[in-house]
Structures are given as structure tokens and as C-alpha cells.
Amino acid sequence: MKIEQIIAGFDGNETLGGFTGIGYAEADARTRAAVHAMRQDLAEARREAEARKTIVEIPAHAISGTNGGDIYRVHPDGRVERIFETFPEVESRFSSIPCGGGEEKLAPLEQARPVYLRCAYNGLWSPSGTNWQPVRCLELTPEEAGRAGLTPSTHGGLLVLCRERYDSILGDVACICGIRQDSHAEDIDLGIWHLCAEQTARFHGAALQTRWIAAGERETVVRAALESLARRRMRLSERGRQAAEALAESLNAGRHAPKFFLELRLSRPLQFDPAAPAGLRRSEFDRLVEARSTQRVCSAAKLEASELAILWQRALPLLGEDAKAALDLAIFPHDHPMVASVGRAMHRAVEGDGGRAGLIGAACADNLRQYLASRPELPEDVRAWVARPGDDADVSLPASLIPPHLAAKLCDGGQFEARDGFFQDRRGRKLTADRLMKLVRLIARSFGKYFLSFQNTHPLLGILRYPDGLDEKARRDIFVAGGRAVAAMTFLARARGLVSIIKSGPVELARDDLRALAAEFTPPPPGAPSPWPLLTFQLGRPLGPDDRVCAGQPDEHDGLAERMLDRRAPRARLADHYLPSV
Known part of the structure; x- marks a missing residue:
């Protein structure tokens, strides 16, 4: 078999293969179909469990886009437990x-x-x-x-x-x-x-x-x-x-x-x-x-802080001596005031407050003009618009000027499509500067709304931090080491039947505030500068299908509905990332 055929064989790898080499719309459709089928399977399993007075187990991995290790255990009284397979061999032999x-x-x-x-x-x-x-x-x-x-x-x-x-x-x-x-x-x-x-x-x-x-x-x-x-x-x-x-x-x-x-x-x-x-x-x-798979919301079941501390201690031997000495992990349970403060700080970074515009306030025509001015080639009408700050006139923007991930978001769900060099909506209207910034503000506001719920997504929060005063090379090296640390923690968490999520976005938006908050609750030694946050790591137990998310709020929903909101993203084909010698 030719090497490229061998590489292509990964594209058919069970459930993961179904999320390989497709767009977001198709991936969403796959998850939607899996969630719909799961509701029917759960209803049938409940009837069977009640009739037979016994526990019925059904595979649950399809709704998370994984290849197994995820089961719903349905009890005769209708309760449903979500059970993650554990990997004791990985946990015991995970080392260098x-x-x-x-x-x-x-x-x-x-x-x-x-x-x-x-x-x-x-x-x-x-x-x-x-x-x-x-x-x-x-x-x-x-x-x-x-x-x-x-x-x-x-x-x-x-x-x-x-x-x-x-x-x-x-x-x-x-x-x-x-x-x-x-x-x-x-x-x-x-x-x-x-x-x-x-x-x-x-x-x-x-x-x-x-x-x-x-x-x-x-x-x-x-x-x-x-x-x-x-x-x-x-x-x-x-x-x-x-x-x-x-x-x-x-x-x-x-x-x-x-x-x-x-x-x-x-x-x-x-x-x-x-x-x-x-x-x-x-x-x-x-x-x-x-x-x-990553899950942005987990079960509300409590988890001892020692669970996260164990993961951190297991990760340390996989780092170099300099990184072990430089990095630290501050751990907070969900009811610690630090956790809610982190969510509010991130929300302020998006929405702004009295002294700062925030991400939404920065989504304005003047900043768009500065962004467009940095592009090497502009059509004449766009160049003229850029040169008129304060002008209320609008201009259509060619698709080539829209950053790629934002472009994919605009086309997600068919709201826009690329046609004749522009993004056009269902009525054939071209995307303009004014409409783009309105959509950017909507996207930014969705970030802020989620951050307000930050306290309630996982029972444990870790903030990975690094020392002040590093030069550029040392910073890059410490971030690589930080990646190694959180990778080890993520895999060990899954081996123990737990779920986790890492986030660099909060640090990007609210680095200064997070630094000050962490220093307030975990102060550095006297005279030492406060360390900087590198990323956040959250840990919990898997969310069950009947668990309530956003309880008591207008957008309250169950765990199955959460899978649609937190659906698995597709991946590129391995052939796009791996170039063999032929």
C-alpha cells in the first residue's frame, strides 16, 4: 500500500473519522443527529430499565465525537449516570x-x-x-x-x-x-x-x-x-x-x-x-x-482540590529543571471568591467598564480602518473609506480582507456565503464595514456572557503562572513547558475518568486583572514581583444528560442540549498536516 493511502486510512477512524476533513456545518449536523438519536435511545433504555428492574447501559461517545470510553447507565427509577472508562495503565506508566x-x-x-x-x-x-x-x-x-x-x-x-x-x-x-x-x-x-x-x-x-x-x-x-x-x-x-x-x-x-x-x-x-x-x-x-474531548461545562459534583494538585505533581517530572522552578499552579475551588472574580474580570475585558472600552467598545470603525490600512493591497473604494476617519459612509468589503476564522464564523450555518469575491447574505447583500463591526460586537458579547458563568462550569480552577522579568526567548521556552504541563494534566485527568479544559483566551483578554487577582489571593513572597498568568486549567466530573446547566436562568438547559452548544469541532485530514517522503 502506498504511503499516502496509509495516511488516508486515518480519515476513516470510527467516530473521529466522521469529524475529519469536513466543515463546521457538517460537523454540527453530525452532532445534532447524534443528540437526537441519543434522546430516543435514552427514552427506550428508561422503558427497558423500568420494565426489567435492572440497569441498562448504552454507549454515549457519539454525541461527544469520540471513539468510545463513554457510557450512560440508566437505572430503573429513570436516573442516568454518565460513566467514563478509566485508563489505569496510562495513569500508572505515564512518564518520560x-x-x-x-x-x-x-x-x-x-x-x-x-x-x-x-x-x-x-x-x-x-x-x-x-x-x-x-x-x-x-x-x-x-x-x-x-x-x-x-x-x-x-x-x-x-x-x-x-x-x-x-x-x-x-x-x-x-x-x-x-x-x-x-x-x-x-x-x-x-x-x-x-x-x-x-x-x-x-x-x-x-x-x-x-x-x-x-x-x-x-x-x-x-x-x-x-x-x-x-x-x-x-x-x-x-x-x-x-x-x-x-x-x-x-x-x-x-x-x-x-x-x-x-x-x-x-x-x-x-x-x-x-x-x-x-x-x-x-x-x-x-x-x-x-x-x-474537551468539555466547557461539567457536572456540579464536588471535587477535592487535591485532585488537581495530584495532576500538577505528576506533570512536574516531565518538565525541565528551569521550568519546574519557574512555573506554579494556583488552585481554587469553585466557591472561592477568586473564581467568580476571574469571570467578572474577563467579562469586563469584553464589555468594558467606566475606565475601559473593552473588546466591544473597541469594535468600531476607526479600529477597522487601522486594521485595513495595514493590509498590503486595498480596492480603491476601500482605500478611500479608510482615508476618511469619522465618515458615516459605508463600504462593501471583499472576502479577502476578512480574517479566516472570522470568515468561517460568518459562513457558519449559512448566514453568509462567498460569492463573486464578497461575502453575501441570503438576500444577496454584500458584507459591509458597518455590518461587519455589528457582527463582531455580537460575537464579542457572546464571549462576555459565557464568562459570567465561569464560576459554575467546573468545581476546580487552576491558574498556571510564570515569573516576571523573562526575556522573549525565556518566555517562549516557558510557554512551551507550560503546554507540556497542561497536556500531561489533561491526559492524566482523562485516565482518572475526569474532564478538563484549558483556556488561553481569558489570559489574552484580562492578563493584568488576573495577575492582580491571583496575587491578592495567593500573594508572592515579600519583595517579589507577582507572577503572570499563562493559562487557566479547569477540572471536574463528566456532565450527565439530565444535569442542569445555567439553572434558574432564561437559557437553562440539560446536559444533552449542552452537547449541541459545546459540540466537537472538526479536524483537518492528517494528509494536510503530514508530508511523507515519497
Whole structure:
């Protein structure tokens, strides 16, 4: 079987395969159908449980878009428990030591490829600080690695590249509103990906050997990567060529940069299963990744703060000594005043207050003009509009001027569609500057409304913090380490049957306020500056189908309805992220 066919095999991976390579509208339709079917299944299970006076179990993973490990247990009295499968092997063996035992030997590229593919695939479905998966993988032969200066590499390996700056719907809104982003979320995601890849390899009896690429080496590595992409381009399929061209364009534009080079050391033969993606038998860690999904709201059941503290202590050995000394996790239960204060601070950052305009106030024509003025090419009518600050006139905006995630949001659900170079609504009206900013304010307001409920979404809140006074390189390194820490905590939480969510957006919006709040409730040593927040980590038990969300409020709903509001996002095909040597 050709390598590209092997890669395409991941696209049919059970439920995850159904969320691969599709748009948001189709993903929403899949979730909607699964939720509708689940309501019918629950009604039938309740009738059966009552009639037979016994517990009836039904699979519940489809509504969360996972490949298993999620069950509804229906009792004769109609109660429904949600039960997460636990992964005790992952919890007990999660570390930096390979699981295989025996002497490790460097594996040739062909032999290591199934593990590299699984590393990249698990990375696609790993937790994310940004939900946009910025990592790309490029196989390099020994000769190609030599041209890149990655010597000695006698077996070839995997070059891992990452976006230099992250983009997201929040980022697009902030950019149009004139708010500078400085969250280093792209570095968080790189750390998450790297930790996930390490654990993927070790549960296959292997170890990844990582060679980080210094800033002074990047030009040589980029040049070699571009040569490799050009050389193999015509041997790739049409989809592979498109992915190669997209990566080459991003490298030339400086959007992607090489971060590290991976080689695989095997301590035992790989175990195969012809029915599994890439023919590699799933490890327990692979199964955990496929059974995990982020949930923005969990059960209201209490959880001891020690649960989060345990996860943090388990994560620390996976960090370098400098990161272990620099990072700390402040933990708060949901009834601590800090948690409600965090939600209010984020709400103020969106809505504004007496002294600040907030994100909504910044969504104005003048800031849009500044954003458009930074674009290299503008149509004459848009250029004229930009040059007239304070003018109440409106102008139609070409689709090419709308940031990509915001554009996808506008087209979500069919409100707009791209036609003749513009976004047009169902009545054929083109998107104008005035209408765009009204929609941006609506999107921003939806962020603020959610933040007011921040206190009630999870019983435990952790704020990961780093010290003041770091230079740019040290900050980026500490954010990569922070990503590794929260990845470990996320996977260990799922292994224990818990749910979690990480957020970098709150820090992006309200960094100064969160710093002051954390310092108020967990003051630093006398004379020491307050640490800065890196991200938030929340932990709880899985939300059941009958659990109430927003209880007592106009938008109160049950756990099944929440799955539609917090539905799983689709992922790109692995072929768009992984470029093989052919």
C-alpha cells in the first residue's frame, strides 16, 4: 500500500473519522443527529430499565465525537449516570521512561513511520490552547536531514514545524479591534503536541530523541525543507501536492518555522493490527486520546482540590529543571471568591467598564480602518473609506480582507456565503464595514456572557503562572513547558475518568486583572514581583444528560442540549498536516 493511502486510512477512524476533513456545518449536523438519536435511545433504555428492574447501559461517545470510553447507565427509577472508562495503565506508566524495556536502537524512517504517523494523528486530536492545531510534520531522509544540517542523522526522521503566531476567532476579533495579541498560545500548543508525541511513542515501546533547532539554524533548515518539498511535489497525489504547496508558501512567508527534529529509538518490535490506522495496534494511550474531548461545562459534583494538585505533581517530572522552578499552579475551588472574580474580570475585558472600552467598545470603525490600512493591497473604494476617519459612509468589503476564522464564523450555518469575491447574505447583500463591526460586537458579547458563568462550569480552577522579568526567548521556552504541563494534566485527568479544559483566551483578554487577582489571593513572597498568568486549567466530573446547566436562568438547559452548544469541532485530514517522503 502506498504511503499516502496509509495516511488516508486515518480519515476513516470510527467516530473521529466522521469529524475529519469536513466543515463546521457538517460537523454540527453530525452532532445534532447524534443528540437526537441519543434522546430516543435514552427514552427506550428508561422503558427497558423500568420494565426489567435492572440497569441498562448504552454507549454515549457519539454525541461527544469520540471513539468510545463513554457510557450512560440508566437505572430503573429513570436516573442516568454518565460513566467514563478509566485508563489505569496510562495513569500508572505515564512518564518520560519508555514502556518497552530492553536496549533502544535508532529506527530507520520506514520502520519508525507508523509511530510518527500516530504521533501526528494524536497531536491533531490532543487538547489545544487555541483549537487550531498549528503543527506540521515533514519526513526527512538521512540525506535530506544532512542537507538541513541535522547531523548526524543516519536513519532520517521527522521535522516538526509550528506557526510563529496563532490565529483563532478571538484573535481575529482582537486584531480588527486593534488589540495586540501576546499570549504565546502557539508555544503552548507546541508543548502540548510534543508531550503528546512523547507519550504516544513510549506506549509503543519507543522513545523520541528530540533535537531542538536554534534560531541561527533555521534559515538552513527552511531552505532544505523547501528543497525537499519541491523535489517530492510531483510524486505526491493532488491532495499531497496541495499540502506541500501550502507548507512551502507558509515557510516562505515566515508563518511556519522549524522547531525540532525527531528520531525514534525502539526498545522492542512494534505490534501491528491490520484493522488499525497505519496497521499499528492501538496502545492504551492511543485509546485514551481517541476517547478524550474537551468539555466547557461539567457536572456540579464536588471535587477535592487535591485532585488537581495530584495532576500538577505528576506533570512536574516531565518538565525541565528551569521550568519546574519557574512555573506554579494556583488552585481554587469553585466557591472561592477568586473564581467568580476571574469571570467578572474577563467579562469586563469584553464589555468594558467606566475606565475601559473593552473588546466591544473597541469594535468600531476607526479600529477597522487601522486594521485595513495595514493590509498590503486595498480596492480603491476601500482605500478611500479608510482615508476618511469619522465618515458615516459605508463600504462593501471583499472576502479577502476578512480574517479566516472570522470568515468561517460568518459562513457558519449559512448566514453568509462567498460569492463573486464578497461575502453575501441570503438576500444577496454584500458584507459591509458597518455590518461587519455589528457582527463582531455580537460575537464579542457572546464571549462576555459565557464568562459570567465561569464560576459554575467546573468545581476546580487552576491558574498556571510564570515569573516576571523573562526575556522573549525565556518566555517562549516557558510557554512551551507550560503546554507540556497542561497536556500531561489533561491526559492524566482523562485516565482518572475526569474532564478538563484549558483556556488561553481569558489570559489574552484580562492578563493584568488576573495577575492582580491571583496575587491578592495567593500573594508572592515579600519583595517579589507577582507572577503572570499563562493559562487557566479547569477540572471536574463528566456532565450527565439530565444535569442542569445555567439553572434558574432564561437559557437553562440539560446536559444533552449542552452537547449541541459545546459540540466537537472538526479536524483537518492528517494528509494536510503530514508530508511523507515519497
